[in-house]
Amino acid sequence: MTAIDLEVQLLAIVVAVTCALPGVFLVLRRMALMSDAISHSILLGIVLAFFVVEDLTHPFLVVAAAATGVLTVALVEALYRSRRVKEDAAIALVFPALFSIAVILIARHAGGVHLDVDAVILGEIAFAPFRRWEVAGFDLGPRSLYLMLAILLVNVGFLLLFYKEMKISTFDPALAAALGFSPVLLHYAFMSLVSVTAVGAFDAVGSILVVALMVAPPAAAYLCTDRLPRVLALSAGFGALSAVIGFWGAWAMDASIAGSMASAAGVVFLLAFLLAPDRGLVPQARRRSRQKVEFAVRMLLIHLLNHEGGPKAREESQVVHLEEHLRWQPEFAERVVRSAEKKGFVGRKRGEELRLTDPGRHLARRTMLS
Template identity: 45%
Template sequence: MSFLLGTTLLAIVTALACALPGAFVVLRRNSMLVEGIAHAVLPGIVVGFALTHDLNSPWLIFGAALAGLLVVLSNEWLIRTGLLIGDAPQGLVFPALFAGGVILLSLDLSHVHLHTEVILVGDLNLAAFRQLVVNDVSIGPRYLYVMLCVLAVNIAFIAALYPKLKITTFDPEFAATLGLRTQLLNTAFMFLVSVTVVAAFHAAGALLVISLLVVPAATAHLISHRLSVMLGLTAAFAVVGTLSGFWIAYVLNAATSAGIALFYGVMFVAVAFADKLATKLRRKRRVEVDKSAQGTKPAVSEAKQLDRSRSKNKPQVAE
């Protein structure tokens, strides 16, 4: 497999692996929590590397994901204390963990030589560098297969728990009354998000992995009214956005994830505008219909008409 093709495939698989759980992240209002997770995994990765000496080790991914989970659990705990308001609980722990990671790196105890830019935005080419060779034939970057595993796990998790994820996302209290272990499901899901974030760290870094998770799902959310449709559109936007962003980064010789993040943003704005325009046209048409109706009927009866239409499923009161 050529290097360019391998790298492109790695980018697409990484984007898909992030975007699918991202749909639930957006709906659960956990977007900025991903920002926290992505920062918090840094000390996990540094410590994990000191122990395993292999950035691709599954143990490292697992251990670093635990650090990400720490942000999720501490956020829930801080909210429960009732002593803090707003979104502050999400913003208190991760800077400290990230600062710890930066200090550990500077002390150079673990001999990880991660360049600042790699920490923040990743380096796809570096991740794609080591090829998997079978019978003297390169079958693409080794890391592509790691990301394929993560993607498979994510798809399997979502497929297996789809109804439960749906109901706990939509109405957690109702789900709890049904006897669903909402807390357990939430923790398991956020752990999976953490694993995905760590796995995507090489490709997207601590700062832009949140873009891969959140933006395709948000773009899809703008124009879909059903969860299944939203998931499909999320995947489509992820692929389109990744290919275009990849190309931008290639032309500008910039970090791939930066190109993707920028293009994702532009794509979101474009879809939002298109959707607004469509709504405006629809409303305009409706107002015109309204006006013609108003012209033919006296204003007084209109209020009553509205009442009638509001209570159309109920027996009418004699007037």
Template identity: 50%
Template sequence: MSPQFEIQLIAVIVAVACSLPGVFLVLRKMAMMSDAITHTILLGIVIAFFATNSLTSPLLIVGAAIMGVITVFLTEMLNSTKLVSEDSAIGIVFPLLFSIAIIIISKYAGSVHLDTDSVLLGELAFAPFNRMVVMGRDIGPKALYSMGIILILNILFITIFFKELKIVTFDPALAAVLGFVPTLIHYSLMTVVSITAVGAFESVGSILVIAFMIGPPVTAYLLTDDLKHLIFISAGVGAVNGILGYQFAHFFDVSISGSMALMTGIIFALVFVFAPKKGLVTTIRRREFQKLDFAEKSLLFHIYNHEGDDNECFECGINTIQDHLNWSNDFLSKIIEDLKERNKIFIEDNTILLTDYGRQYAAESYREIITGFEESD
């Protein structure tokens, strides 16, 4: 495999591995927790390094996972006091633990390859140079295998505990009633997030981990309401972001990690604007339609209620109805023209009158509204 292909393959694996637990972080409204975890686990790595004096020890992952859980625990403990909000608690715990790690590194690990810049930004371009050799044979980049294993573990975790994750995410109280342990599932998910983050640290850095963990799930959330589809779309979006980001970096000769994070934002922005059901354009059109529909029904109801009254000419007069509805001339003219085109009203002797179809439509709409109010009560 060429180094270019290896870089893209690593990026895809990292993106998919991060997006899987990221789906549940987004659904649980814990997106910013990923930011905190991906930074504070550095303290776990540092402590584990001083305990083992090795950057290749598996205890670094254990230390990072434990620190991730500690981050969540401290945040929730502060939040449970009701003295600070969750985002404020994150803002306290995250800088505290991360700054301790930075101070320790700068003070006691200056000669060790544990650089804060690489932790934050990473450098995918160097990943192909860190090779895995088995029995004297080069079998590829280490990052490819380490993140591949983490990806498999994430897939297994979500597959095995999908039902538990789903019910705990959407209804923790029901999960407890059914015999599940929401706290256990919660901290298991946080452990998976921590392990995924530390696995991706050396290759892509914490900034891109956050982008991959939150960007694809949020993008997918705008495209579907089905949880299974959300997971698959999120993984696909993450993979596409990784590939397009690399191509962008290669073309403009810029940072690979930065380009992938940029592409994550661009893809999200495009979906945010043009998503078929939840996109900005669709939402604006839907609101405009609802506004016009409400206005048309309001006018029809007004005419329907005053039909046959002694004051009908005054209440429904083409020159006086504006005073009763408090609409602008342009808006009133637009609504009248739309209703005339659909054969719901006609004008006779400067009075707006209902057609048979318009009268039937107004009566049915009125009954639907009344029925809806009665059912809600």
């Protein structure tokens, strides 16, 4: 692993974490696809700003791009509020139009502009280390790493400063308005933050993969916990994890780094979807099957209690008999009996005949009473 690999890896992690933090609020506010809209339309800001300053590294490009992002949000909301189209259609109308203008402008002036449409979509994180930041002859490292670190700092600062406001306005906008701070102002401040983040990340991973980093890690984190601080921390962690897996995956396969990072984010989400404690599909299925056995154990105990001391007690206590009387499959009956035995609710006498123990009798009575 060379120093350049290390720099790319570091940049990938910073980009992923920077995207994952505001992404949490995008997902919680059901605005995940705003990231799609913003990450596309900022290209128009970049192109127009480039025509003005004619320098691809000029900071004005970032400002103009972020402004276009906010303009996109405003346009979508204006369209939606005119009540001529629904909100989802408003998003799908605004960003393709802005993005198309940008692509046509780039294509028409391809000779003069060192802007490549493919790079816009795919990102070029692998080339990031070749654009260095030098001060008085000293090489301080890749420029985009510093840019991303600065944006990360702004994100963390914003979330620390307005954590309470963001939380209330996300979960209870009416309360937020009643408490006297303006949800609209906060909303636009936040969308500016998302735009700036998208601009920085866009340079590294391209517009569509910004969406992957802004939505997948927060969604995975949201499946793992209910507490907002933990969602934020986990989301950042999942983002970094996706960056590491993605980078090494790309390295091993010699494939697109950005694509590989997005795929890794997808895998992380899939794992959370399947395995998240409580909410994952596997824990849910296991809980259901455990509950099924627990319920069956109670049924077994009540069944035994009903016939205890009765004329057919011996017959009804046979394991084989359970199969026809309670209509259990043989292996399920065996599983239930074993679970009841293990918990000390029944004992087996003479091989196949079941007997209630004292705790078992007690539980059966209590179940019938409740």
